[in-house]
Amino acid sequence: METAFADYLDEFTRRDWETLDPEAVADPVRVAVVGLGWFAREWALPGIARSAYTEATVVTDVDPDAVETVAAERDVTGVTPEEFRSGAAADAYDAAYVATPNAAHLDYVRAAAAQGKAVLCEKPLEATLDRARRLVAACRDADVRLMVGYRMQTDPAVRRLRDLLRAGVAGDVVHVHATMSQTMLGELGGDTDQWRLDPELSGGCALMDLGVYPLNTTRFVLDEDPVRVSGRTRTRHEAFADVDEHASFRLAFPDGVDALCTVSQNAQHASRLEVTGTEARLISDPAFYEREDRGFAVVRDGTRVDVDFDQVHQIEEEFAYFGHQLLADEPFHPDGEHALADMRALDGIYRSAETGRSVTLDEDAA
Known part of the structure; x- marks a missing residue:
């Protein structure tokens, strides 16, 4: 190992x-x-x-x-x-x-x-x-x-996390915790007249804008799709009156693995992904924002190893992959069908928030 x-x-x-x-x-x-x-x-x-x-x-x-x-x-x-x-x-x-x-x-x-x-x-x-x-x-x-x-899928820190999971370094994955939050009105300029706050343009706010990061990155590193979701949303600040300000959700994966995720557009800045297995914990912190260096650590038997690596320009990596795959005539991993799985999950989480019940994800469901 x-x-x-x-x-x-x-x-x-x-x-x-x-x-x-x-x-x-x-x-x-x-x-x-x-x-x-x-x-x-x-x-x-x-x-x-x-x-x-x-x-x-x-x-x-x-x-x-x-x-x-x-x-x-x-x-x-x-x-x-x-x-x-x-x-x-x-x-x-x-x-x-x-x-x-x-x-x-x-x-x-x-x-x-x-x-x-x-x-x-x-x-x-x-x-x-x-x-x-x-x-x-x-x-x-x-x-x-x-x-x-x-863009997380072409980030080396995320790719190495997936490699280590595939190699069995964490043992059997037991659960995943992820969080992503920001003070949107402060970090994005304080403008309340923006499309993220318009449900017709955004489809939602905290869950659609931020929740897709832990959702998709968890799917990518586990190489699995959730089969059931549940969640709830909350709004307190008047600027978010028509959309979700905060959201928390659970993704149930095959073999009993759960991912518990929290996102917020009006909370202290945070960005973390932690995968816990029977043998080790793999941690990316910071994890999701393009404007901050990513961190990577492995914790095993009480010993933590923080990996020091050269940071990459995350968006350069994404466009390099896009252009490379076109020129090499190779397929994209995050294609349209892959992205539809996220849309089904996001739709299911919103439905769960409305009804208070978990939602089974059916590829053919409306």
């Missing part, structure tokens, strides 16, 4: 998915960035530029001033949403990155798919399960490739 532990910690930040030589890439994937909010401007565009496999060539947004500013800053083509949907810029990009509010994903993904372009869509897929299904169907019907933006 000690040998397996050491083996998986060597070259901690290795890209175990990479088969191409990044220095040999002459024609990176040209990406159209759809939606120019703070995340796209501060993280996605720099990540695309840092990746050897991608380059941004087109930008669009409902705010024409944002398009003009970013197009000038990045020396790319700026187009209106109408021009993007009509295909006016189709010759200038190979793939679209959709980072709009959740309820606008379907419209832009469908437009890109109709133009035969690959898509990287932010998570959650859409504001509702029905619209998410329509989004996946649009890509399937157009025979275009769809990846969903689960």
Whole structure:
């Protein structure tokens, strides 16, 4: 076991998915960035530029001033949403990155798919399960490739945690605890006139915006899907009157493994994932935010080992994976069907919060 532990910690930040030589890439994937909010401007565009496999060539947004500013800053083509949907810029990009509010994903993904372009869509897929299904169907019907933006899946700390679980370092997994919280109105600028607080645009707030991180990351490291969910939501602050401010939920996995998760848009900043097994605990803390260094530790028989590793630009890793898989003609792991499992779970948690009863997840249920 000690040998397996050491083996998986060597070259901690290795890209175990990479088969191409990044220095040999002459024609990176040209990406159209759809939606120019703070995340796209501060993280996605720099990540695309840092990746050897991608380059941004087109930008669009409902705010024409944002398009003009970013197009000038990045020396790319700026187009209106109408021009993007009509295909006016189709010759200038190979793939679209959709980072709009959740309820606008379907419209832009469908437009890109109709133009035969690959898509990287932010998570959650859409504001509702029905619209998410329509989004996946649009890509399937157009025979275009769809990846969903689960950046945790390309983060080395998360990949090494999954490797160690697969190697049996933790023994049999018994349970998972995860938490993610922030003071949203403070950390995201204090603006109460934003799409996350509009249930029509977001589909919800704490659960949809934050809950998807522990949900999907737990699915990824366990390589299992939950079969039953339960949860509750709470709202106290008037700014969150129409959405969920706090949420807690339980994911029941096969073989009796439970994940207990808490998320909040109005609590002290926290970000942690802990997997407890019969032989060891594996801990990522901080875990989920792109703007903080990730931590990684293994606790076994009373001894804690904190792994010191070179941090990576998490969004660079995500776009490098996206571009690499397209150029290498390899499949995406977080594809549309994978993301629909999250949408079914999120929908089930909200239904549980309304009824007070747990919900069995059925792949064919509405």
